[in-house]
Amino acid sequence: MSTNTTFEWLETSANVAAKRLLGCELVREVEGVRLRVKIVETEAYDQTDPASHTFGGRTARNNTMFLGAGHLYVYFTYGMHFCCNISCGSEGFGSGVLIRAAEPLEGRDYMEQQRNVEGVAITNGPAKTCQALGIDRQFDGHTLSSAPIWLVRQPALPEQAITTTTRIGISKAASAPRRFYITNNAYVSRR
DNA sequence: TGGACGATTGACT
DNA sequence: GTCAATCGTCCAA
Numbered sequence: 001m002s003t004n005t006t007f008e009w010l011e012t013s014a015n016v017a018a019k020r021l022l023g024c025e026l027v028r029e030v031e032g033v034r035l036r037v038k039i040v041e042t043e044a045y046d047q048t049d050p051a052s053h054t055f056g057g058r059t060a061r062n063n064t065m066f067l068g069a070g071h072l073y074v075y076f077t078y079g080m081h082f083c084c085n086i087s088c089g090s091e092g093f094g095s096g097v098l099i100r101a102a103e104p105l106e107g108r109d110y111m112e113q114q115r116n117v118e119g120v121a122i123t124n125g126p127a128k129t130c131q132a133l134g135i136d137r138q139f140d141g142h143t144l145s146s147a148p149i150w151l152v153r154q155p156a157l158p159e160q161a162i163t164t165t166t167r168i169g170i171s172k173a174a175s176a177p178r179r180f181y182i183t184n185n186a187y188v189s190r191r
Numbered sequence: 192t193g194g195a196c197g198a199t200t201g202a203c204t
Numbered sequence: 205g206t207c208a209a210t211c212g213t214c215c216a217a
Contacts, residue, residue, distance in 0.1 A: 079210030081199050127199050
C-alpha cells in the first residue's frame with residue numbers, strides 16, 4: 001500500500017498547497033471497494049482570509065484546519081451537504097485547501113451508485129465529490145496517511161497546465177484569485 | 192437564545 | 205436564469 005508518512009510538502013501557504021494538490025490522488029476504501037480519484041480543482045483558504053471558516057479564530061467546528069498539514073477537514077453546509085478540505089501549513093495556523101472536483105480513476109461504478117448519476121456529474125463539485133467517495137462528518141480530523149482515506153502525492157503540474165480564477169460561492173473576499181484547476185479537465189465544476 | 196446565513200445542488204421556468 | 209431544501213454554526217441582543 002503506497003501511503004505518505006509525512007506531509008512536509010503541504011507545510012506551506014494555502015495557495016501553494018492548492019496548486020501542489022492538483023493532480024494528486026485521493027484513495028478511499030469502503031465496503032471492500034477501492035475508490036481512487038485525481039484532484040482537478042481546488043480553492044485556498046486561511047486565517048487571514050475573510051472567506052475562510054478559520055478567519056474568526058479556532059472553534060470546535062474548524063479545529064481540524066489548525067492541526068497542521070495532512071488532515072481531512074470535513075464540514076456540513078446548507079443543511080444537507082458535506083465538503084472536504086486538506087489542511088496545510090503549520091500547526092496552530094488555520095489553513096486548508098477545499099477539494100472542489102476530482103476525476104474518477106478507479107471504482108467508478110461504486111461512485112455512480114453513491115451519486116445516482118452518470119457522467120461528469122458524479123464528481124464535478126465539492127459536495128458531489130464527497131458523496132461519491134462516501135466522506136462525511138465521521139472523517140473530520142482524519143490523518144491522510146492511513147486507511148480508509150489517504151492521499152498519494154503526484155509530481156507537480158507545470159504552471160501552464162493550471163488555470164487560476166476567483167473562488168465560487170463565497171460573498172467575502174470574492175475577488176481573490178484563489179481557485180485553481182487543471183485546464184480543460186472535464187470534471188472541473190461549472191458554476 | 193433567536194435568527195441570519197452559508198466554501199451547494201438539483202429541479203424548474 | 206431563478207429558487208427551494210434544510211440545519212449547524214456563530215454572533216448580536
